[in-house]
Amino acid sequence: MQVALQHCPRHLFSQYLTNNDTRDTWIWCSTSSGIFSTKSVRLLLQTETTQNWKALWSPYIPLKWSIHLWRMVQNLIPVDVTIQAKGVSLCSMCSCCLNHEEESLQHLFFYSDIANKVWTDLSVFLQFNNNGITNISRSVYSFLTRPEITTSAGRLQRCIFMAVIWEIWCSRNRARFQGKGMSAQHIINRSWLSVQAIWISANFQRIPQIWSEALRQPSKDEVNRDTMAPKVAKWFTPPKGRLKLNVDGAFKMTTNEAGGGGILRDHKGNMSCAFAKPYYHLKSSLAAEAFALRDGLLMCCNKGVTEVQVETDSLNLLQIVTG
Numbered sequence: 001m002q003v004a005l006q007h008c009p010r011h012l013f014s015q016y017l018t019n020n021d022t023r024d025t026w027i028w029c030s031t032s033s034g035i036f037s038t039k040s041v042r043l044l045l046q047t048e049t050t051q052n053w054k055a056l057w058s059p060y061i062p063l064k065w066s067i068h069l070w071r072m073v074q075n076l077i078p079v080d081v082t083i084q085a086k087g088v089s090l091c092s093m094c095s096c097c098l099n100h101e102e103e104s105l106q107h108l109f110f111y112s113d114i115a116n117k118v119w120t121d122l123s124v125f126l127q128f129n130n131n132g133i134t135n136i137s138r139s140v141y142s143f144l145t146r147p148e149i150t151t152s153a154g155r156l157q158r159c160i161f162m163a164v165i166w167e168i169w170c171s172r173n174r175a176r177f178q179g180k181g182m183s184a185q186h187i188i189n190r191s192w193l194s195v196q197a198i199w200i201s202a203n204f205q206r207i208p209q210i211w212s213e214a215l216r217q218p219s220k221d222e223v224n225r226d227t228m229a230p231k232v233a234k235w236f237t238p239p240k241g242r243l244k245l246n247v248d249g250a251f252k253m254t255t256n257e258a259g260g261g262g263i264l265r266d267h268k269g270n271m272s273c274a275f276a277k278p279y280y281h282l283k284s285s286l287a288a289e290a291f292a293l294r295d296g297l298l299m300c301c302n303k304g305v306t307e308v309q310v311e312t313d314s315l316n317l318l319q320i321v322t323g
């Protein structure tokens, strides 16, 4: 600072200086606190066009739906035609129609027999014309940014729309890799169940009768007794002054591969540190979960963090540790 004062009039500095005796420190201008955070970098890197896409992301929308739809508008969903376009020669035969057609993005999600039945069945709720789609990203964007999308009914429209896109893809993969036939009714039921879970958890107020009736229909549960109803899981920040450690481990029995990871975050959700690593010679997912917990706690110890909340999705491990 003394050097700066030699070359620059003091009045130019006065608004920045509080005490001439304090040591100079770096200030990260992109946060109000001046402290660096990875979150602020993400905000900096967002361009105008991605701002337009904020319709894809919302606290009440499952991340997997947002990411899936984002991949769709970027043409990154690996349907046959997209893979062919990357130079891989393969013969395409869709899983969605009796008279098999070439599997393109438009076909699978909007034009096929299955997709058409799903969109037609939901048209009274969505007012979405699946047959008029030529440019997917433009159509999806204009649907998700309709002015009414900010109302309660609009939010539900957005939910069911994204749920359907996700469920069509899941159904296609079950057909393709597990030999289970695609069913429009199953896609519709699964979508409604997910939206039901979100509606209850997010507590949307003042929704039109047509929606509340559809969401309350008990038949949705009856039809799906064999499939697990989705639940909404949320991540909550720890109280101020504490950090939260989330750990997870995974194990693949067919190849004996295992790995684990963890992330430490503060009360604003900012990341303090994280790790991810492979594990060898394990025999169960519980072991992978336990190793991830051990390494997460070690990471905290190495950082000198003693006050920490720990979260794991393994009930088994939780009971062993706390018991």
Ligand SMILES: [Zn+2]
Pocket (backbone or CB within 6 Å): 094, 095, 096, 097, 100, 101, 107, 108, 112, 113
């Ligand atoms: Zn088809």
